[in-house]
Amino acid sequence: MLTAVVTRGAQIEVSFVTAEEGEGEHSIDCEFPVKDEQGHETGVCDTGPSPIAPEMKEVAWGAGAFIVMALLMRFFLYPRLKKGMDARYALIRGGHEQADAARASARAEVAEYESALATVKAEANDRVEAARQILEAERTARLTDVNADIAAKRDAANAEAAAAREAVRSDIAAAVVDVTSRTIELSIGRVPDASPIRSAVDEAMSAGVAQ
Numbered sequence: 001m002l003t004a005v006v007t008r009g010a011q012i013e014v015s016f017v018t019a020e021e022g023e024g025e026h027s028i029d030c031e032f033p034v035k036d037e038q039g040h041e042t043g044v045c046d047t048g049p050s051p052i053a054p055e056m057k058e059v060a061w062g063a064g065a066f067i068v069m070a071l072l073m074r075f076f077l078y079p080r081l082k083k084g085m086d087a088r089y090a091l092i093r094g095g096h097e098q099a100d101a102a103r104a105s106a107r108a109e110v111a112e113y114e115s116a117l118a119t120v121k122a123e124a125n126d127r128v129e130a131a132r133q134i135l136e137a138e139r140t141a142r143l144t145d146v147n148a149d150i151a152a153k154r155d156a157a158n159a160e161a162a163a164a165r166e167a168v169r170s171d172i173a174a175a176v177v178d179v180t181s182r183t184i185e186l187s188i189g190r191v192p193d194a195s196p197i198r199s200a201v202d203e204a205m206s207a208g209v210a211q
Helices: 056-188 194-210
Strands: 002-007 013-018 031-033 040-043
Touching: 002 031
Parallel strands: 002 040
Antiparallel strands: 002 013, 031 040
């Protein structure tokens, strides 16, 4: 006798099987047969538990593992991670502060160097100006001394020239007096007085020099 076997799943399949001798009227060859309230097979074959549906113990184990992981993250892993992040942040911030301090120190040193350089330049300019004034004073004093020497030498030369002119003038006056006396003597036949002749010659030579 053929028996209809209905298999439930994604699709309903109906197959006919031959009932073996000694089996009940409703006995079918099925791994998961569907039974009624009295425990008799209904002739419907079930596909069994779903291979992807989780069981309660799997859900319990998963939830327990998640809770343990959450507790570890909350009380052990996250504090260590946060501590490491805080330490890294503090290290980076300290590096920035050190860099800012080094930059400020460098700027202060540059400002100090520029101030020292300006001071040195001012001192150098003062020394150059003092040296220039000293040289100018020495040059002025030297020029004064040279001018004084030149004036003294000029005065000495003028005195010597005047003495020479006076000596020559005396010689010329004496020669003129002699010539004049001789001329008068030849004219009148006697030696004239030399005093009037010298006075006249001196006046004539003085008048010539004055002109």
